[in-house]
Amino acid sequence: xxxxxxxxxxxxxxxxxxxxxxxxxxxxxxxxxxxxxxxxxxxxxxxxxxxxxxxxxxxxxxxxxxxxxxxxxxxxxxxxxxxxxxxxxxxxxxxxxxxxxxxxxxxxxxxxxxxxxxxxxxxxxxxxxxxxxxxxxxxxxxxxxxxxxxxxxxxxxxxxxxxxxxxxxxxxxxxxxxxxxxxxxxxxxxxxxxxxxxxxxxxxxxxxxxxxxxxxxx
Numbered sequence: 084x085x086x087x088x089x090x091x092x093x094x095x096x097x098x099x100x101x102x103x104x105x106x107x108x109x110x111x112x113x114x115x116x117x118x119x120x121x122x123x124x125x126x127x128x129x130x131x132x133x134x135x136x137x138x139x140x141x142x143x144x145x146x147x148x149x150x151x152x153x154x155x156x157x158x159x160x161x162x163x164x165x166x167x168x169x170x171x172x173x174x175x176x177x178x179x180x181x182x183x184x185x186x187x188x189x190x191x192x193x194x195x196x197x198x199x200x201x202x203x204x205x206x207x208x209x210x211x212x213x214x215x216x217x218x219x220x221x222x223x224x225x226x227x228x229x230x231x232x233x234x235x236x237x238x239x240x241x242x243x244x245x246x247x248x249x250x251x252x253x254x255x256x257x258x259x260x261x262x263x264x265x266x267x268x269x270x271x272x273x274x275x276x277x278x279x280x281x282x283x284x285x286x287x288x289x290x291x292x293x294x295x296x297x298x299x300x301x
Contacts, residue, residue: 131274137281149292226261230254 152160181196183189190196193214198206230253237248267273 131271131277134274134277134281135270138277138284148288149295152292153295226254226258229257229261233257 148164152164154160155163181190185199190199194207194210196206197210200206201209230250233253233256234248234250237245237253264273264276270277
């Protein structure tokens with residue numbers, strides 16, 4: 084029997100770890116993971132990742148999927164959906180492959196990978212502005228959309244003898260909840276939130292899809 088290291092011939096991450104004992108590897112991995120909040124907790128299950136990925140990948144995009152399919156038709160709609168899946172899968176595969184492509188180093192953040200590819204200064208200038216544009220834009224859209232949803236729910240539930248509340252206050256309520264959730268230590272702490280969000284997104288898309296099928300056949 085072999086330990087799986089004697090057959091390694093290429094200078095990759097396997098060689099790096101095979102040159103170290105089990106104790107050295109575990110100690111080094113713990114040291115790397117301890118300072119990074121995202122990976123400090125290694126107790127997650129595979130279905131936790133499924134909930135997070137569904138919530139992140141589906142999210143608001145699935146809300147417009149039934150309408151897009153209704154406009155494109157089954158042929159073009161399915162074709163575009165398959166092409167989008169291929170692009171998403173390919174970029175995901177690239178990220179997984181590049182995560183530990185340098186022996187002894189993990190690229191846990193986008194800007195770290197950018198710095199490795201373009202240099203320490205240029206990498207930051209290329210990656211960080213794009214990250215900020217996406218993050219700020221997404222935050223604004225979700226704050227407004229969440230506030231509008233809360234206001235709509237309030238108007239539907241309380242139809243009589245209710246004081247009219249401005250949309251701004253509902254946006255602030257929604258943002259306050261997100262502010263609290265953002266201070267939780269890791270993704271394991273919000274697995275319940277991700278599960279609820281994934282179920283609601285898929286159910287909404289399913290109901291809307293059935294409605295569009297019904298209206299198109301009438």
